[in-house]
Amino acid sequence: MRKYLDKKKAELVSVHCNCCKKELLVENGILKEGCLEVNTSFGYFSNKDGQSHRFDLCEKCYDEMIAKFEIPVEDTELTEYL
Helix, strand or coil: CEEECCCCCCCEEEEECCCCCCEECEECCEECCCEEEEEEECCCCCCCCCCEEEEEEEHHHHHHHHCCCCCCCCCCCCCCCC
C-alpha cells in the first residue's frame, strides 16, 4: 500500500507490504527496497468485472508466493537497469 504526500502522487511517502505489513524503506520519495507492485483491472468473464486491484508485496512475501507456483517464474538476468 503506497501513500503519497498529496493527491497528485508527486512524492512517495511510504510503502507497506499488503501481505505482512512491513514498512519498506522510502527516502526522499524514492523506494529503496525490492517490491512487487501490482495494478490490475478485471474485465468481462471474471467474478470481478469492473474492479481494479492494487497492492505491493515485499521481496520476502513475493518469494513465498512464487514458491507455491506449479510453473516456475521465468528468471532472466538484466544487463542494464532502467
